[in-house]
Amino acid sequence: MTAATSRTWTAVCRLEDLVPERGAAALVEGEQVALFRLLDDRVLAVQQLDPFSGAYVLARGIVGSRGTAATVASPMYKQVFDLATGTCLDAVGRTPVDGHGADLRTWPVSVVDGTVLVGGPS
């Protein structure tokens, strides 16, 4: 994969630092990002902030799937999010805390020579 040139990319860690199907938090330009390495070595990134609790915990949720979408379930109140799009798939009857939407922000990720890079805004 080649990194797009128009955005800034931050090297975060080596691919082998990430455990398949278990998230890890990273600090990217002062923001908390949750990284998920899937079984096929794809790496996806969403915000670490859980909009339904206001705590920075999403990397600690259980990774799974709904239909064909890879998902994470919040460890706090169990909302399920699509890791690729950030869409909240199941709010389990709750609403996000004030000032937050239910869907997650996502970041582009690229793995170059075993290094995991997270892309900034283009």
Place this chain on the structure above:
Amino acid sequence: MGDDLIDGVTEPKHTETTGETRAAYRRDPEVDPVPAPGTGALGARQEGEPVTKHLVVVGGGMVAHRLVEALRDRDPAGTWRVTVYAEEPRAPYDRVALTSYFSGRDPADLALGSPELWADPLVDLHRDTRVTAVDRAARTVTAHRNDTGHVTTDHYDALVLATGSSAAVPPIDGADLPGVFVYRTVDDVAALRGWVQQQAERWARPVRGAVVGGGLLGLEAAGALQALGAASTVIQYGPRLMPLQVDEGGGEALRRLINAKGVAVRLNTSTTRIRPGRDGNARRMDFADGGRLDVDVVVLATGVRPRDELARAADLPVGERGGVVVDEACRTADPHVWAVGEVACIDGACIGLVAPGYAMAEVVVDRLLGGAAVFPGADTATKLKLSGVDVASFGDAFAHTPGALELVHADPVAGLYTKLVLSDDAATLLGGVLVGDASAYASLRPMLGRRLEGDPGAYLLPEGAGAVGRPQTTLPDDAAVCSCNNVTAGTVRAAVTEHGCTDLAGVKACTRAGTSCGSCLPLVKKLMTTELERAGVTVSTALCEHVELSRAQLFDAVRVTGLRTFSEILAKHGRPGLDPAARGCDICKPVVASILGSLGVGHVLDGETATLQDTNDHVMANLQKDGSYSVVPRMPGGEVTPEGLIAVGEVARDFGLYTKITGGQRIDMFGARIEQLPHIWRRLVDAGFESGHAYGKSLRTVKSCVGSTWCRFGVQDSTALAVELELRYRGLRAPHKFKLGVSGCARECAEARAKDVGIIATDKGWNVYVGGNGGFTPRHAQLLAEDLDTATLIRTVDRFLMYYVRTADRLQRTAPWIEEVEGGLDGVRAVVLEDSLGIAADLDAAMAAHVEGYADEWAATLADPHKLARFASFVNAPTTPDPSLAYVAERGQVRPATPAERADAARPVLVAGTTLAVRR
């Protein structure tokens, strides 16, 4: 014993006011709002119709409660308002469950009726107020407030007498001495308990109790005395126990069983006198045969007398042996006056059971609302469990029907007596007596008056005996299944077929079946399942969109096949058509993790298993609302040394943690950040602590009192047992968290009966109770077995827990599991104590393997650098604290800052890590 489950009630035959009718009348709050008083049904009222009518109920007992509830249910327009005068100082309570008061239940637990019922503007309850006179001509009652002496008169349009009975005091010399009690109200049992405790403290020996009367009530009182730690002797005038319910053979079997439980029985004995001791308290009983008995407490349980004094004074006809005479509509000679419950003399007799009273209440409500219901007649079927002895009696138990055949099976060694009464062609069931094993009662009782399919002899044998099982009976739709709430088999079936209920909770809510005493639940469940199967509704027991099996099935599959990774399990047991890339979810993954944990497969963080864990299990701490964790080291049995306490205190101080004592008798430390956890645990492990598993769906704690080592009253060493049990079951993964408790005597200071497994010391060993829990629906544990020695106790708890671990649903606590599992509590008892499924050896081996394989998860984690790598706060900044965490000081400790406090720049919050933590 303390847990005497009196699930006995009578069964009125089919009535016009069954569950169905009831449901049809039930108020729909959306459509029929309750009108405010006075405004009543004004809107709907026709010209010339009277204003809201006034019903006065005298007596605030069980039947009065049912009447008010039924009226408010069926009179949505509010054509009646009701005033209840209750002499006792409390709202109506469950008298049938009175004895549970001795097992530590709060009187408030016995309360009947939701708070909303008593707050209903059309319901006016006056407690502590006695009606002293009825003026039928003026249609008024005179009420007298006991505490203030205030007297009022109140006009009625209809009057219901629901005054119940009072305990009869036999004309024995000395029946009024201090230390002699009756057994009818909460105040009676509270006084009795106080007395026995006071005597226990006074004399350095077991308290000696006697019960006069060997009927249902007397045996219950004897059990209660035993539960209080007193010895008890039942003195029966006649030749057998429970003469109204069981025949001679049954009475003899019952006597033997009760005797074996440590209650002495004297038959054919008449008490002539109770003599006082030097202190003026009851001290000795003299009998007509010249015998005597030294006593410290006497309970009189010789019968009840209907409280018909108001009716007599108002010149209403009373029965030969008392009771207000009523017709089949429960109406007295005065068309404005009705009588229900124990005070009503119907068909020439008063009935001392609650279910017929409930039926009468429904009849009167129906009549008040213009209906034509009649009392269906009462059958006096009874089932009860006294000190773990099963007794049931139903229908024509004494074979009075001409030509009736009696089919008897008696096994004196096993203490069993079973009798069926059949019609002369041996086909129709007329009645029966079951002593020692009443498990056939639930299926037999609804068959009363109907043809029994198959060989009736099969019902006589204990369940599981012989090669042939009990015949499968098909209950007719009109057979009453739940006699407490009068719900028929048809109603239960309709709940499934017409109302779409698919589980027991739904059926209970829809029909009320099994919501009172619960003895019919196994039968209700069976009916429901059959109906679901018949309707072709496959009740999906699939765990989630990925796994086809239920948790119990999955457990067996994993146990038997030896599959040990999630990928293998998903490949084998994934739902058909599952996307090959599917990877499970937050439902099936933790279930598999728990099953592997129960089976003792490796460490929680080994290999792929680590990906299955909830964050709590993954970092072995409890996630808190701000994303920090709490840490709980194990303190078995709640014991901790001073050095241990100091070590915990130092850790909490050095890491800036908030500390609190938990309900499980240990210390919880809050505010630990993920990257601090290994450092905290290094210190704790070095100080000799291990994981407390506060994070796991596993054993939490074994709460205990100090027991006989320190306590003046203790009869066994409860702490030592608690420590032993906690070390035995620590780390055992289960469908839900579970707790144990051990008390050193019947005073129950450890609140063991609020636990999944509660153990209470007795003079002879341990009583074990199961299925208690707090949480959303608090439950008291029910008696599983009595007077076990320590080895038998441990084996019993081993099997109970393993059986639960294997067969419960995901997140199902022990109480609902016991309700749902095959055979209910009796079924569990059979599996655990009698090995009815032949799996006991297997359960024992599984528990032995667990005990053998236990290792502290935290010590193992600290020893493995790969595992420690999981505790980085950020993959690119492993020791940087989460910058969002913020705390403020409160009562000398930290707590998370509120959003407002964070926003308030004028009041700086402590940012964890920068000021609080000590890092190595």
